[in-house]
Amino acid sequence: xxxxxxxxxxxxxxxxxxxxxxxxxxxxxxxxxxxxxxxxxxxxxxxxxxxxxxxxxxxxxxxxxxxxxxxxxxxxxxxxxxxxxxxxxxxxxxxxxxxxxxxxxxxxxxxxxxxxxxxxxxxxxxxxxxxxxxxxxxxxxxxxxxxxxxxxxxxx
Amino acid sequence: xxxxxxxxxxxxxxxxxxxxxxxxxxxxxxxxxxxxxxxxxxxxxxxxxxxxxxxxxxxxxxxxxxxxxxxxxxxxxxxxxxxxxxxxxxxxxxxxxxxxxxxxxxxxxxxxxxxxxxxxxxxxxxxxxxxxxxxxxxxxxxxxxxxxxxxxxxxxxxxxxxxxxxxxxxxxxxxxxxxxxxxxxxxxxxxxxxxxxxxxxxxxxxxxxxxxxxxxxxxxxxxxxxxxxxxxxxxxxxxxxxxxxxxxxxxxxxxxxxxxxxxxxxxxxxxxxxxxxxxxxxxxxxxxxxxxxxxxxxxxxxxxxxxxxxxxxxxxxxxxxxxxxxxxxxxxxxxxxxxxxxxxxxxxxxxxxxxxxxxxxxxxxxxxxxxxxxxxxxxxxxxxxxxxxxxxxxxxxxxxxxxxxxxxxxxxxxxxxxxxxxxxxxxxxxxxxxxxxxxxxxxxxxxxxxxxxxxxxxxxxxxxxxxxxxxxxxxxxxxxxxxxxxxxxxxxxxxxxxxxxxxxxxxxxxxxxxxxxxxxxxxxxxxxxxxxxxxxxxxxxxxxxxxxxxxxxxxxxxxxxxxxxxxxxxxxxxxxxxxxxxxxxxxxxxxxxxxxxxxxxxxxxxxxxxxxxxxxxxxxxxxxxxxxxxxxxxxxxxxxxxxxxxxxxxxxxxxxxxxxxxxxxxxxxxxxxxxxxxxxxxxxxxxxxxxxxxxxxxxxxxxxxxxxxxxxxxxxxxxxxxxxxxxxxxxxxxxxxxxxxxxxxxxxxxxxxxxxxxxxxxxxxxxxxxxxxxxxxxxxxxxx
Numbered sequence: 046x047x048x049x050x051x052x053x054x055x056x057x058x059x060x061x062x063x064x065x066x067x068x069x070x071x072x073x074x075x076x077x078x079x080x081x082x083x084x085x086x087x088x089x090x091x092x093x094x095x096x097x098x099x100x101x102x103x104x105x106x107x108x109x110x111x112x113x114x115x116x117x118x119x120x121x122x123x124x125x126x127x128x129x130x131x132x133x134x135x136x137x138x139x140x141x142x143x144x145x146x147x148x149x150x151x152x153x154x155x156x157x158x159x160x161x162x163x164x165x166x167x168x169x170x171x172x173x174x175x176x177x178x179x180x181x182x183x184x185x186x187x188x189x190x191x192x193x194x195x196x197x198x199x200x201x
Numbered sequence: 202x203x204x205x206x207x208x209x210x211x212x213x214x215x216x217x218x219x220x221x222x223x224x225x226x227x228x229x230x231x232x233x234x235x236x237x238x239x240x241x242x243x244x245x246x247x248x249x250x251x252x253x254x255x256x257x258x259x260x261x262x263x264x265x266x267x268x269x270x271x272x273x274x275x276x277x278x279x280x281x282x283x284x285x286x287x288x289x290x291x292x293x294x295x296x297x298x299x300x301x302x303x304x305x306x307x308x309x310x311x312x313x314x315x316x317x318x319x320x321x322x323x324x325x326x327x328x329x330x331x332x333x334x335x336x337x338x339x340x341x342x343x344x345x346x347x348x349x350x351x352x353x354x355x356x357x358x359x360x361x362x363x364x365x366x367x368x369x370x371x372x373x374x375x376x377x378x379x380x381x382x383x384x385x386x387x388x389x390x391x392x393x394x395x396x397x398x399x400x401x402x403x404x405x406x407x408x409x410x411x412x413x414x415x416x417x418x419x420x421x422x423x424x425x426x427x428x429x430x431x432x433x434x435x436x437x438x439x440x441x442x443x444x445x446x447x448x449x450x451x452x453x454x455x456x457x458x459x460x461x462x463x464x465x466x467x468x469x470x471x472x473x474x475x476x477x478x479x480x481x482x483x484x485x486x487x488x489x490x491x492x493x494x495x496x497x498x499x500x501x502x503x504x505x506x507x508x509x510x511x512x513x514x515x516x517x518x519x520x521x522x523x524x525x526x527x528x529x530x531x532x533x534x535x536x537x538x539x540x541x542x543x544x545x546x547x548x549x550x551x552x553x554x555x556x557x558x559x560x561x562x563x564x565x566x567x568x569x570x571x572x573x574x575x576x577x578x579x580x581x582x583x584x585x586x587x588x589x590x591x592x593x594x595x596x597x598x599x600x601x602x603x604x605x606x607x608x609x610x611x612x613x614x615x616x617x618x619x620x621x622x623x624x625x626x627x628x629x630x631x632x633x634x635x636x637x638x639x640x641x642x643x644x645x646x647x648x649x650x651x652x653x654x655x656x657x658x659x660x661x662x663x664x665x666x667x668x669x670x671x672x673x674x675x676x677x678x679x680x681x682x683x684x685x686x687x688x689x690x691x692x693x694x695x696x697x698x699x700x701x702x703x704x705x706x707x708x709x710x711x712x713x714x715x716x717x718x719x720x721x722x723x724x725x726x727x728x729x730x731x732x733x734x735x736x737x738x739x740x741x742x743x744x745x746x747x748x749x750x751x752x753x754x755x756x757x758x759x760x761x762x763x764x765x766x767x768x769x770x771x772x773x774x775x776x777x778x779x780x781x782x783x784x785x786x787x788x789x790x791x792x793x794x795x796x797x798x799x800x801x802x803x804x805x806x807x808x809x810x811x812x813x814x815x816x817x818x819x820x821x822x823x824x825x826x827x828x829x830x831x832x833x834x835x836x837x838x839x840x841x842x843x844x845x846x847x848x849x850x851x852x853x854x855x856x857x858x859x860x861x862x863x864x865x866x867x868x869x870x871x872x873x874x875x876x877x878x879x880x881x882x883x884x885x886x887x888x889x890x891x892x893x894x895x896x897x898x899x900x901x902x903x904x905x906x907x908x909x910x911x912x913x914x915x916x917x918x919x920x921x922x923x924x925x926x927x928x929x930x931x932x933x934x935x936x937x938x939x940x941x942x943x944x945x946x947x948x949x950x951x952x953x954x955x956x957x958x959x960x961x962x963x964x965x966x967x968x969x970x971x972x973x974x975x976x977x978x979x980x981x982x983x984x985x
């Protein structure tokens with residue numbers, strides 16, 4: 046069964062007819078060809094597919110695109126400025142070596158950005174607890190924690 | 202120091218694309234006329250395949266083609282090769298059963314590749330694969346490593362007792378003599394459990410055949426595209442190498458699991474000609490758990506003989522190592538060449554003997570995983586040393602000092618020659634950094650809160666940059682172990698470097714550029730690094746075993762030296778001097794002792810616009826390549842100290858502090874090196890605290906095949922790690938570097954278990970130290 050979808054992705058209106066079983070991440074990657082959002086597990090455990098839906102960090106493998114009907118979606122591609130200048134959180138990850146292979150990174154950055162407004166001056170341990178839904182196999186998390194701290198400070 | 206040169210903390214060139222979603226991983230690639238593959242995998246650990254009826258699947262929407270083992274058999278395609286021949290102690294070669302790319306007659310583990318369905322979409326391929334009708338005859342399964350050799354069932358007919366080889370190494374008689382004169386013999390039985398590698402990017406491949414040029418292109422998540430091409434072309438499919446291009450684009454982590462030639466990508470390449478369309482496959486996470494080569498899986502008995510002062514006299518290790526159902530690419534070398542040779546550790550033990558029995562089981566193949574043999578060796582040695590210290594009532598640091606190697610080069614009794622090191626210095630630094638002096642007070646404070654606190658050491662050594670090729674060849678390697686580097690200087694003095702190393706998170710685009718910029722005296726922005734494409738890079742052995750900088754970096758330095766040597770000749774001509782009088786300093790060619798000089802970019806321009814040029818003596822152009830074959834391994838070493846607190850009510854272990862002081866030789870980019878240590882330590886502690894790849898011992902079903910069952914380390918499992926360095930430069934490569942990618946995973950597990958056993962007062966506990974296991978150990982100790 047096909048459904049008609051209308052939503053905003055990275056500020057642009059998008060309309061498409063898709064199979065009802067299409068997940069949000071499939072729609073983002075396969076239909077919109079925004080391949081910065083990654084699939085690491087497809088069972089909502091790893092967080093590589095995290096995007097923002099109406100400002101909330103959501104694991105897009107675990108949501109049907111139909112559930113995002115009318116929503117305002119932002120993917121990693123929508124975070125940097127149009128000229129490629131990085132968002133403060135992205136810049137912080139670069140400055141503090143908060144990434145290695147880069148695969149979990151988009152989801153990690155999207156989760157980190159959502160913390161703005163949810164926590165104020167978080168401790169390292171609080172940041173670690175907040176990142177519980179995102180798995181990274183490369184960094185040992187330490188530089189991610191440093192990056193998130195610096196990124197949140199730069200966003201305020 | 203140059204601000205962006207060797208030793209500088211330079212942020213990474215590759216980060217912008219990864220941070221903005223512009224990385225290009227294999228699954229991101231969609232080719233024109235793309236089709237998708239789904240594999241039909243055996244649901245049984247061991248079964249005959251009595252028949253396959255594809256009719257229903259073939260009638261499903263979108264299905265393009267279906268292939269089974271019968272098609273592979275008819276096409277006379279070779280099996281996947283094993284890259285290292287091992288000889289048993291009785292002189293017979295290891296048994297190497299055929300490893301067909303789709304099962305022929307039998308399936309030998311849950312997840313074994315029975316058939317492939319190719320369809321217009323991934324969903325259609327999966328739906329059709331689900332209705333494939335396979336008639337299985339279920340057989341009893343061999344699952345447990347420790348009892349495989351006693352099983353009545355054989356995984357392969359040619360190995361009736363499931364033994365692949367029994368390898369002996371070292372001086373058995375010498376060890377026996379040492380045991381006879383020993384004051385005390387400490388013993389330890391341990392299991393180094395099976396792990397799933399879990400690179401965050403699942404394996405993926407996309408293969409396309411071009412009919413007009415009769416050539417193939419394979420995009421694949423792989424750590425060594427040239428090795429992939431060589432093995433696939435020469436040993437499996439018989440494709441001429443010049444008709445095959447392998448591209449490993451951005452790769453989302455490897456940890457060893459993407460070294461190997463797997464059935465999936467091989468099937469795709471083969472089938473792409475048959476269907477004459479590109480075919481893509483991306484593993485889902487459960488497929489990754491089932492079919493990625495796993496790591497570790499050793500069952501070991503160790504005995505250490507000592508004199509009355511705790512000086513080690515002899516060490517005997519008997520290990521059973523799982524190979525899984527088939528021999529993966531480097532499986533045979535891991536528990537032998539990369540394990541037995543490391544059992545001297547940092548110590549002067551004069552006699553060592555190791556015997557390794559490799560067994561087939563009805564489980565996924567086991568191969569190199571971050572550290573590959575060295576974590577297993579370090580775990581045996583450093584746990585053994587801890588047990589010995591307690592037996593001898595010696596401080597664990599003291600027993601280590603009594604046995605440290607202090608003169609170099611040092612030839613161990615297990616075949617390696619350590620070139621350089623200072624083990625006292627790393628131990629001293631670690632003790633200071635971990636504030637061991639304050640531990641007693643911290644322990645008392647924990648006890649006052651009803652908690653148990655422990656501290657554990659691990660003074661590891663490892664070996665990187667497996668080499669030289671001829672020695673490795675004599676030991677059974679079926680590949681070379683050099684690396685290539687090409688330095689292409691453009692007319693304007695900008696430099697493109699092509700390396701056979703592959704970056705899948707290590708940051709080579711930055712580190713290698715720092716080296717070249719430093720050597721050529723040009724800004725790092727003027728250097729770019731290309732890798733991962735056999736269509737661009739001359740040749741390469743790829744990235745594994747922490748070899749990239751020590752071997753690949755050395756090849757690049759060698760090529761840079763050739764560029765400078767040629768540049769001197771060009772400069773000599775321009776400056777009307779003898780090339781022996783030219784020196785190259787900070788990017789300028791200078792006539793020694795004069796102010797006559799010419800910058801690098803002028804020389805490069807002259808090389809490509811050779812109007813004023815010694816054409817009779819020198820070719821135009823400035824492009825050099827080099828192959829570098831190391832003369833020895835490099836030997837990173839260090840001391841890790843772990844401090845834990847255990848809640849006796851629940852058995853839950855908290856890592857309070859972790860200190861790693863390492864000697865990686867010279868450091869090019871300290872930021873990247875620290876990152877490697879953090880990641881390695883987290884992976885090692887993941888093994889020690891959380892991870893366990895468990896098969897049901899009867900059915901052979903993988904019980905931990907998702908992130909809901911397999912405990913991956915998460916951010917809140919760790920404290921911040923303290924990381925320090927002591928440098929003794931490697932004596933035999935031009936950069937004096939050793940390698941840092943695996944040390945964290947090698948050193949940390951025994952430090953952690955030594956701390957846990959110290960906290961709860963037991964001799965041993967197997968990894969992972971789950972709350973249940975720790976609580977049970979405490980109860981047993983209390984009732985003993």
